[in-house]
Amino acid sequence: MNNLRLLGSNLRILVIKYDASSIKLQTLPHMYFGVASQFHTSNICSENTETNLPQQPEKKYKKPVDYLPFQWHRRPMFNIFEQSGDKVKENIIDPSTPKPDFELSDELKDADERVKQYFSCQTASRSEAKEALRRQVLKRIQRHPNDFSSLEVKEVVYSRILLPILINRRNSMLNDLRKMDYERYCWLLEELDLYLKPTPLGAKNEKYCKKWDLRRLTKEYCKKMVVDKKAAYHEELKKQQAEFLEEKKQILAWIEEEEKKALNVK
Secondary structure (H helix, E strand, O other), X not given: OHHHHHHHHHHHHXXXXXXXXXXXXXXXXXXXXXXXXXXXXXXXXXXXOOOOOOOOOOXXXXXXXXXXXXXXXXXXXXOOOOOOOEOOOOOOOOOXXXXXXXXXXXXXXXXXXXXXXXXXXXXXXXXXXXXXXXXXXXXXXXXXXXXXXXHHHXXXXXXXXXXXXXXXXXXXXXXXXXXXXXXXXXXXXXXXXXXXXXXXXXOOOOOOOHHHHHHHHHHHHHHHHHHHXXXXXXXXXXXHHHHHHHHHHHHHHHHHHHHHHXXXXX
16 A cells, blocks of 8 residues: 555656646656556556647648749759760770770781781770770870870860860860960860860859749749839830820810910900
């Protein structure tokens, strides 16, 4: 009996501490009291706990742009290959080209067709084909066989090999070459089949952001609304212009008659 009284006093302290809230009592640890199972905390809490939970207010808009009077779509992703200025989209190598380090072999030139096919790019791995293509392009631009540090050669590497990664660096080097030697710059653009438009002075490349894009579209929509309302009001005034001129003519004639009557002028 004394144990039950002690248990009841402890539960009373817990209820007072947690303000007898069913939500808070759910978080109490489960206690097992043996025979006195009616004093378990689960019996104190209401069975339907969902009714006691605070209800979340419904969202007014399911989508973040449903409230806007215009449609918004995310612009397509930036394609670096289309905006690079390269007119040549693919690098194609002749399958009969020898593999790297075999192009200078005299024995290969007089070898059997099967041997030539085995040592050609037709059976080469991807890395060997890329290396053969790199050497083929460099050979067209190099001033001499050991030319690997000139601006032209570096730009070839950036244009045909590491285009997706170093396109901005390549363009900056092209701009430097344009300032140093304009004729060489024009020749290189023709040789590599490039199109480069210099960046205008003061131009800023802002990072694309949904929030700022929505603000820009909202400003454009408001300006368009003002222009449309002004144009509609102007057309309405044009329609009323004939009636206004006729009414003005009648009023001026009436004023003229009243002035003549007041001055006794015939």
